Amino acid sequence: MSTHQQEVAKRRTFAIISHPDAGKTTITEKVMLYGNLIQKAGTVKGRGSGQHAKSDWMEMEKERGISVTTSVMQFPYGDSLVNLLDTPGHEDFSEDTYRTLTAVDSCLMVIDAAKGVEDRTRKLMEVTRLRDTPIVTFMNKLDRDIRDPMELMDEVETELNIMCAPITWPIGCGKEFKGVYHIHRQEAILYQSGHGHTIQDLDIVKGLDNPELDEKIGSELAELLREELELVLGASNEFDQELFSTGELTPVFFGTALGNFGVDHMLDGLTAWAPAPQPRATDARDVTADEEKFSGFVFKIQANMDPKHRDRIAFMRICSGKYSKGMKMRHVRIKKDVAISDAVTFMAGDRSHADEAYPGDIIGLHNHGTIQIGDTFTQGEEMKFTGIPNFAPEMFRRIRLRDPLKQKQLLKGLVQLSEEGAVQVFRPIDSNDLIVGAVGVLQFDVVVARLKAEYKVDALYEAVNVATARWVDCEDGKKLDEFRRKASANLALDGGDNLTYIAPTMVNLNLTMERYPDVTFHKTREH
Numbered sequence: 001m002s003t004h005q006q007e008v009a010k011r012r013t014f015a016i017i018s019h020p021d022a023g024k025t026t027i028t029e030k031v032m033l034y035g036n037l038i039q040k041a042g043t044v045k046g047r048g049s050g051q052h053a054k055s056d057w058m059e060m061e062k063e064r065g066i067s068v069t070t071s072v073m074q075f076p077y078g079d080s081l082v083n084l085l086d087t088p089g090h091e092d093f094s095e096d097t098y099r100t101l102t103a104v105d106s107c108l109m110v111i112d113a114a115k116g117v118e119d120r121t122r123k124l125m126e127v128t129r130l131r132d133t134p135i136v137t138f139m140n141k142l143d144r145d146i147r148d149p150m151e152l153m154d155e156v157e158t159e160l161n162i163m164c165a166p167i168t169w170p171i172g173c174g175k176e177f178k179g180v181y182h183i184h185r186q187e188a189i190l191y192q193s194g195h196g197h198t199i200q201d202l203d204i205v206k207g208l209d210n211p212e213l214d215e216k217i218g219s220e221l222a223e224l225l226r227e228e229l230e231l232v233l234g235a236s237n238e239f240d241q242e243l244f245s246t247g248e249l250t251p252v253f254f255g256t257a258l259g260n261f262g263v264d265h266m267l268d269g270l271t272a273w274a275p276a277p278q279p280r281a282t283d284a285r286d287v288t289a290d291e292e293k294f295s296g297f298v299f300k301i302q303a304n305m306d307p308k309h310r311d312r313i314a315f316m317r318i319c320s321g322k323y324s325k326g327m328k329m330r331h332v333r334i335k336k337d338v339a340i341s342d343a344v345t346f347m348a349g350d351r352s353h354a355d356e357a358y359p360g361d362i363i364g365l366h367n368h369g370t371i372q373i374g375d376t377f378t379q380g381e382e383m384k385f386t387g388i389p390n391f392a393p394e395m396f397r398r399i400r401l402r403d404p405l406k407q408k409q410l411l412k413g414l415v416q417l418s419e420e421g422a423v424q425v426f427r428p429i430d431s432n433d434l435i436v437g438a439v440g441v442l443q444f445d446v447v448v449a450r451l452k453a454e455y456k457v458d459a460l461y462e463a464v465n466v467a468t469a470r471w472v473d474c475e476d477g478k479k480l481d482e483f484r485r486k487a488s489a490n491l492a493l494d495g496g497d498n499l500t501y502i503a504p505t506m507v508n509l510n511l512t513m514e515r516y517p518d519v520t521f522h523k524t525r526e527h
């Protein structure tokens, strides 16, 4: 194997999907602990660790108890190099999550074992299905009273339409949680509470019939475990690499993220079985990771990640070749070659400069307004990665200033925030209004909070009579001019100065489309 092939082979790029509160952030903390990135887990959100949260905006996130950022973390685990892409859990941030799922090769599904399959997990699983992404499952919160594990697996199988292969099996739960039996390793791994912040010395008992097991967990539980396992092994699927790779079967692990138990079993499984960087489709051909020439696509843009660096970062997934510092890349959409000397990586959420990066890795490019979500970068080839979803805004609000002198700053803030793709900004041609469109209503709160924290603009939002927006174009310049003149009351420019029609009602939109058959109305701005 060449060095390049070795680098590709050891990479595992995955995201966590779950319903809010299932424990995604807590698992991320423990995963990082195993990656030796932080000595003591508990600093991802600055929670309870005395660490300062990263920005005022994150303060809001903490207040609401939800994560609104997607962070990227890279760390070594065993012989592998893991890239973990965290995704926001709340429904209103789903576009971001969906796009992040286009940048991974596998997913970890976290389920609150007291609750079972929840709404958001169902939706996210539908998305992973579009690409047959392999799924590893972690049943979390075993330190609480959970539902019957057999029933939980049944629910996953029937509701999410994926076969379950238990790799570990829980021994008790809640106060009686004693650990798990690792079916593949044929050993019981015992849980000690109170070690959530450290990597524990493991207490292991080899073999199911070992009398030591009875001594350690009590004969009653040991007997129960033996009976349950006989049943489970008879009734459930065995792990099958092929079925896992095509997203038809998921290995299931049990544990408690808070108690830092079982996360390592899951990571062992994920690094052993999840695929190395997979091919990606473009409009010209499929691109494989072992190709020599560099290519990648942008799946996310985020402004002001770090208040110390007031900049915007475009997150790029590398699909082929190698990034090395200072290299020239072709920015395909704008047909320009650009030299990239200061891409960043995301070691434990701290940004550091990347000298080189390989397929599967995520690098951050500084964006000065030229990069959009969905942009492809290559070493000259004219092609565009496909399948990065767009979402049309469904809700609209007018943003108003409390201090009228800050109009310029407000516009700058809105344009920059709209580059991230979660909201769109529209400036009606005939007025000084600023209208923001979003997929979910929570976005408006985020926009107002971020305007204040990051742009020092005190604004509020209010209802506006807009039902939907369409991006318009027309091949015939004369007809477009006429349309511009006659429909100007409903025309606006978006953050990238593209012409849009903002319709007060769907009826109005349909009538306008009939009246101007030569004008094309697009539901989304093409990414």
Ligand SMILES: Nc1nc2c(ncn2[C@@H]2O[C@H](COP(=O)(O)OP(=O)(O)OP(=O)(O)O)[C@@H](O)[C@H]2O)c(=O)[nH]1
Binding pocket: 018, 019, 020, 021, 022, 023, 024, 025, 026, 027, 065, 066, 067, 088, 089, 090, 140, 141, 142, 143, 144, 255, 256, 257, 258, 259
């Ligand atoms: N008892 C128990 N609580 C847990 C466990 N894992 C996480 N929690 C708690 O569950 C709550 C939610 O956990 P998070 O890790 O913030 O969940 P999340 O999925 O990241 O939530 P979002 O940020 O909304 O996406 C927190 O209060 C955690 O302390 C666990 O294994 N056992």
